[in-house]
Amino acid sequence: xxxxxxxxxxxxxxxxxxxxxxxxxxxxxxxxxxxxxxxxxxxxxxxxxxxxxxxxxxxxxxxxxxxxxxxxxxxxxxxxxxxxxxxxxxxxxxxxxxxxxxxxxxxxxxxxxxxxxxxxxxxxxxxxxxxxxxxxxxxxxxxxxxxxxxxxxxxxxxxxxxxxxxxxxxxxxxxxxxxxxxxxxxxxxxxxxxxxxxxxxxxxxxxxxxxxxxxxxxxxxxxxxxxxxxxxxxxxxxxxxxxxxxxxxxxxxxxxxxxxxxxxxxxxxxxxxxxxxxxxxxxxxxxxxxxxxxxxxxxxxxxxxxxxxxxxxxxxxxxxxxxxxxxxxxxxxxxxxxxxxxxxxxxxxxxxxxxx
Numbered sequence: 630x631x632x633x634x635x636x637x638x639x640x641x642x643x644x645x646x647x648x649x650x651x652x653x654x655x656x657x658x659x660x661x662x663x664x665x666x667x668x669x670x671x672x673x674x675x676x677x678x679x680x681x682x683x684x685x686x687x688x689x690x691x692x693x694x695x696x697x698x699x700x701x702x703x704x705x706x707x708x709x710x711x712x713x714x715x716x717x718x719x720x721x722x723x724x725x726x727x728x729x730x731x732x733x734x735x736x737x738x739x740x741x742x743x744x745x746x747x748x749x750x751x752x753x754x755x756x757x758x759x760x761x762x763x764x765x766x767x768x769x770x771x772x773x774x775x776x777x778x779x780x781x782x783x784x785x786x787x788x789x790x791x792x793x794x795x796x797x798x799x800x801x802x803x804x805x806x807x808x809x810x811x812x813x814x815x816x817x818x819x820x821x822x823x824x825x826x827x828x829x830x831x832x833x834x835x836x837x838x839x840x841x842x843x844x845x846x847x848x849x850x851x852x853x854x855x856x857x858x859x860x861x862x863x864x865x866x867x868x869x870x871x872x873x874x875x876x877x878x879x880x881x882x883x884x885x886x887x888x889x890x891x892x893x894x895x896x897x898x899x900x901x902x903x904x905x906x907x908x909x910x911x912x913x914x915x916x917x918x919x920x921x922x923x924x925x926x927x928x929x930x931x932x933x934x935x936x937x938x939x940x941x942x943x944x945x946x947x948x949x950x951x952x953x954x955x956x957x958x959x960x961x962x963x964x965x966x967x968x969x970x971x972x973x974x975x976x977x978x979x980x981x982x983x984x985x
Contacts, residue, residue: 712983
């Protein structure tokens with residue numbers, strides 16, 4: 630009689646599988662693998678790390694808001710003009726010649742005729758300058774004296790430096806010889822060459838002014854590279870359709886003189902624009918800005934009911950015109966002051982490349 634049947638290890642008996650020692654180990658390993666795979670499927674971070682699937686980028690952390698991370702803010706035109714010092718340069722239209730209110734305005738030691746009614750005062754009353762302000766305009770100044778000095782004073786250009794944030798200046802009228810031109814038209818002294826016959830001389834002087842004014846603006850902007858330099862043109866002082874009472878001028882003479890003032894202003898405007906273009910092209914921090922004052926005295930010309938400019942004043946003892954002749958009155962300087970305040974607020978119309 631045969632003995633009981635021997636089942637191989639791992640074979641099925643009675644619908645059940647019996648595992649030996651090695652089979653149990655394999656079963657345990659298989660179970661662990663199944664658990665691990667399930668965990669990988671269940672955990673996105675692990676699945677991303679192992680299989681490269683189901684990855685999600687975390688939301689970026691909020692940007693820091695401390696001072697170190699704040700982007701620089703462009704300065705406004707007023708901030709750029711007032712962050713340093715204000716220096717007023719120029720000729721008699723900047724010094725205040727022609728408008729006097731105090732004894733100091735006419736004092737003999739006031740060789741540059743700086744007066745208390747000059748437009749400089751309107752500017753400093755309107756704005757507060759972090760570096761203070763200084764008034765160095767001098768009556769009779771030319772482009773040469775701005776660079777070399779006048780009346781025993783050092784060059785006006787030396788008054789500005791790297792801390793200067795605003796410069797105002799009017800210059801060029803004396804270079805063009807307008808006092809002499811007016812003498813030929815109004816006073817008609819023996820040495821004069823008449824009125825409208827002076828056109829060729831004026832044209833030659835304006836050609837020279839183009840070069841000398843360029844040198845002046847180059848010097849100022851190099852010494853004060855972040856300054857806004859505001860250059861004033863000259864107002865028309867004669868009416869176009871009515872005579873200037875007592876000034877010995879015809880309507881034609883007045884129109885001719887006004888046209889020469891326009892020519893002068895155009896040279897100044899062009900030189901200022903060229904210098905500003907150079908600054909902008911090299912991303913400089915400053916500017917050169919032109920104020921067109923040609924029509925600033927419209928309705929208030931010489932001989933009007935409320936003139937913004939003085940007519941001819943003759944010193945009979947010296948047979949010469951007084952310095953205040955053909956210069957603004959107090960009302961004229963107030964009008965020029967308003968132009969400067971407006972320009973300081975408005976700015977050059979382009980970025981200044983200055984930041985807080």
